[in-house]
Amino acid sequence: MSASAPLEDVADALAEHADDGIDFDGLVVEPADGGYRWETPDEQVTVGEDGLRERADDPYATNWYYWERVVAGHDTPRRAFLRWLEGADDLGVPERYDELRGGHTRSWGELAVTAVLSEGGRRRYEVRHEDDLGEDVDAYTDPLEARHLVKHDDEGRYRPLSTAPSLPHGWAFVDLDGGEAVQTVEYVYPATVSNWHREREGDLDVDHWDEVAERQTGIYGIVEQLDGDALEWAAEACCVDSQCLKRREWDESDDEELDVPRGDGEFPCREPCSLFVAAARKFTTLEREESREYTFELTPAEKEQLEDIVDAVADGRTDEIREADVNEGANRYRARFLRAKRMDDRGLSGTPTYPEDHE
């Protein structure tokens, strides 16, 4: 009978390890009086080897077997993540098994990761967009597919930042073992599990902006010139939760914090990423220009309309503005009307950008 095979393995492992003693998640087994002492929060008995084998289907036994013999990998991010997933640090084995029977789900960025109890205490895992929980979506079993699935958002736009909150919908990785589950998560959000683990262990190596900027060479060497205010604006532009799901742990330097909210993400950002550095390079060149005074003629509604347009672009809302919704300042017809009225070859309101070139 196939269902007995996993329990057979548990029974063999119990018999094999009992002499060395087992002490794991509430289960204690050790040699005593010619047999073995079996102790759990619910029971304390002395049994022979047969009695030990008979207890192979005890949740404490299968739980021990799963974590110590199947998952193993002590001190690895993989194990820590899988333990966190089922709340192993907070829940006793019977409570956990109750939860796991129906599937226990936690979120990781926009992902929902579900652990389900399977034969002989094994766990199987599923990974999908959290909005797709309970939805009928395409099923995948090979974690490598995740690399391609998450490359573009639902509108088909390339996602250069894996932790941007634009994860596409419509897929689910199912029937994964623990290693595959972590691999899937790591293909969707690379290195997040490792850095989260380091943070929990108290050894997250944060590199602040000053160190990262100093390290840059080539065309990025100039980012060191970005001043403190502009760095704040850059972090507000790129790093807040509406743009990136990592929780920013880096600051301007070890003793100068940025005021921009860090975000509430489960996993940390330990140093400015390549996208941030590339954007910072552009901001650095833009910030070299001095402000000037320009004189424009705009009606109050036109001034507000320009503000609406900036907001719509900054909030990524342009796609949502309906074609005929002329009450929206960032509506296309409204923008075209403004351009027809206020812009000519000298630019906005007939005011040249560089008046000296027109004198």
Next chain:
Amino acid sequence: MQALVIVGHGSHLNPGSSDPAFSHADTIRASGAFDEVREAFWKEEPSFREVLRTLESEEVFVVPLFISEGYFTEQVIPRELRLSDWDPEDWDSDGTDADHVTVQAGDVDKTVHYCGPVGTHDSMSDVIVERAKSITDDPDVGEGFGLAVVGHGTERNENSAKAIHYHADRIRESGRFEEVKAVFMDEDPEVDDVTEFFEAEDVVVVPLFVADGFHTQEDIPEDMGLTDDYRTGYDVPTEVDGHRIWYSGAVGTEPLVADVILERADDAGADLADAIERVRRRTESEGAASAGD
């Protein structure tokens, strides 16, 4: 446990830039030679900074999916991987013969074997020839054919031209093609005038680039006169000035590049058993099969 990390450039703008790294990684994964295989990128994730910590293996072979030795392989990659003991001198290379160096990384307790780039490994010459075979759909291609190996040129990096010449010279010495020339995008001899450099009517043109992108899909086809507008596409071969030009696109997408990556790791002491043989068999037949499509 041993891991392989393929480090590539990646892109914030072009989603296809990481495809070759992914597909070569998949080929090597399937060979089972490494316990872990991971791709890392300068512009994508995991970054060079954070890839080593994602691995459980104690022994890591890092192979740059770059064409030439220089700024990236000598400065950026070692710096970002925190290989602080690494010194470019350790490679003892004059621009085309970097091998490997064993060092520790600053943020993880692992031994890192940092290898030279795929582009300057001898077996890259075989990949260029393989590319010529697959684009002509002729396993015996050579007789009556010229071969142009295209590089970026020296403007960006002096060694980039060295790598092109190195492989062009090796293939010429093999005697397989009637003529072999190194040509460049931004220096003489220029790819624009490619037909002027060959007597042979048929010329295979292979760009020594890692991934297809702007240069290989837009600039080079237009520069050579295969098309006025890359968006309208071009035929293979295309008739230009009395020559038939067989333009192959970036060599880095050729399946056999997986073999070069393995050769790099093998040179650095990875325990590969017969993986190289198996990958070679598989990628050579894959290349032939896709050329027949």
